[in-house]
Amino acid sequence: MRRLFSALSLSLVLVSLALSGCNDHDTCDPGRPCDCSGGHDCYIGCEGDGCSPRCFQMEHCGAVCEDDCNSQCFDVQECSTSCGDDCDVSCHNAVACGAICGDRCNFDCHDMDRCGVHAGNGSEINVHNYSRTEIECTGTCHVRSAAPDACDDQHGCSVKCLGSAALTMCGDGSVACGACP
Amino acid sequence: MSRTVWRVVLALSVVLGSWSICGSAQAQSTIKQPGAHANYVFEAEPHLDVGLLDPPGFGGGTGWGVGFRGTVQLLKNGFISKLNNSVGLGFGIDYLRYDGWQGPRGACREFTPGPAGVPICVRTSSIDHVNYFYLPVVLQWNFWLHRKWSVFGEPGMAFYFQDGQLEFTPFVLYAGGRYHITDRITLTMRIGYPTFSLGVSFLL
Numbered sequence: 001m002r003r004l005f006s007a008l009s010l011s012l013v014l015v016s017l018a019l020s021g022c023n024d025h026d027t028c029d030p031g032r033p034c035d036c037s038g039g040h041d042c043y044i045g046c047e048g049d050g051c052s053p054r055c056f057q058m059e060h061c062g063a064v065c066e067d068d069c070n071s072q073c074f075d076v077q078e079c080s081t082s083c084g085d086d087c088d089v090s091c092h093n094a095v096a097c098g099a100i101c102g103d104r105c106n107f108d109c110h111d112m113d114r115c116g117v118h119a120g121n122g123s124e125i126n127v128h129n130y131s132r133t134e135i136e137c138t139g140t141c142h143v144r145s146a147a148p149d150a151c152d153d154q155h156g157c158s159v160k161c162l163g164s165a166a167l168t169m170c171g172d173g174s175v176a177c178g179a180c181p
Numbered sequence: 182m183s184r185t186v187w188r189v190v191l192a193l194s195v196v197l198g199s200w201s202i203c204g205s206a207q208a209q210s211t212i213k214q215p216g217a218h219a220n221y222v223f224e225a226e227p228h229l230d231v232g233l234l235d236p237p238g239f240g241g242g243t244g245w246g247v248g249f250r251g252t253v254q255l256l257k258n259g260f261i262s263k264l265n266n267s268v269g270l271g272f273g274i275d276y277l278r279y280d281g282w283q284g285p286r287g288a289c290r291e292f293t294p295g296p297a298g299v300p301i302c303v304r305t306s307s308i309d310h311v312n313y314f315y316l317p318v319v320l321q322w323n324f325w326l327h328r329k330w331s332v333f334g335e336p337g338m339a340f341y342f343q344d345g346q347l348e349f350t351p352f353v354l355y356a357g358g359r360y361h362i363t364d365r366i367t368l369t370m371r372i373g374y375p376t377f378s379l380g381v382s383f384l385l
Contacts, residue, residue, distance in 0.1 A: 028285045034285050035284070035285075036284065036285060036286055038239065039238070039239045039286070039344060040344050040345070040346065041288070041289075041344070042282075042285075042286045042287070043286075043287050043288055043289040043302050043305040044285050044286075044287060044305065045287055045304075045305035045306070045307075062289060062301070062302040062305075063302075064302055064303060064304060064305045078299065078300075079299075080292075080295070080299060080300065080301040080302045081301070082301055082302060082303045096297065096298070096299045097299065098295035098296065098297060098299025098300070098301045099295070099301065100293070100295060100301050100303065114297040114298065114299060115297060116295050116296030116297030116298070116299045117295075117296060118295060118296055118301075132297055133297065134296035134297040135296065136296050
């Protein structure tokens with residue numbers, strides 16, 4: 001009987017050991033959707049170009065990716081994105097959304113208490129339905145704001161041109177670092 | 182992968198368990214002698230834990246740990262009057278350290294302040310372990326099969342801590358067996374969800 005019990009226990013231990021070596025966690029890979037939802041904190045890292053991280057229904061969530069990253073975040077208390085060039089960053093229905101992105105960044109932020117982005121040259125920034133927005137452009141960029149219609153200090157929206165491009169008020173109420181499009 | 186192995190474990194346990202039970206039953210069966218088991222009020226059972234299945238919540242992988250189960254005997258003669266069975270109420274605490282989170286969930290290792298006061302994560306890492314604490318409450322239904330063997334089923338529920346938060350799962354289920362070293366000391370094995378365990382019971 002003791003042998004039998006020992007055999008049973010040993011079998012279970014061996015199988016457990018085998019299982020512990022098979023940790024097949026999902027990873028984020030370029031070109032494949034990569035979601036994080038539910039719970040409290042999630043920060044997604046994705047190596048390589050063309051990643052598509054998505055965060056929703058969490059407290060804090062963020063993505064760190066490289067070029068050509070398509071990052072989405074919604075129903076989250078605080079979203080963050082850090083990416084290289086040619087990124088699309090979309091945030092909505094959250095408390096705060098921030099991004100640091102490289103050249104030719106498309107940043108869209110709406111239905112948010114605070115939007116903030118530090119964007120590279122040639123970036124397009126769209127914001128609406130926010131309490132406060134702060135935009136920093138290291139080169140040229142174009143900022144559109146709706147509800148409020150204009151991006152100015154009076155409406156809680158500020159644009160800083162950190163490079164040599166000058167701050168320009170465009171005729172349609174948008175703002176640019178450099179020439180208006 | 183894990184489901185297949187889980188089935189193998191289950192099948193192995195059932196086959197070996199049945200074999201041992203059948204063999205012993207022919208010799209010194211006590212299952213048809215109601216009340217013919219150790220007279221105890223409390224079962225104290227320290228044990229080792231392993232979590233082979235993904236736990237409730239967002240943990241993932243395999244978990245290892247330690248725990249304790251205390252069971253108060255409520256009925257010396259259980260729900261089936263013609264069989265040697267008893268009923269208890271069990272409370273436990275189990276600590277398990279799992280491999281990480283399910284999916285791509287990582288942690289931020291470096292924040293930098295961003296515009297509008299939003300911290301921006303600029304460096305992440307995968308999580309190499311996740312700590313769980315389970316607090317199960319179960320109804321333990323014992324069947325005292327043999328002088329050396331008893332088995333039990335334990336349906337119940339559990340609170341658990343993960344990610345710094347207290348959560349609740351309305352369903353836990355265990356099945357176990359005891360090998361009686363003496364009348365009051367047993368080797369106790371338990372399989373089920375969310376944990377397996379191997380320990381020693383003291384029938385006090």
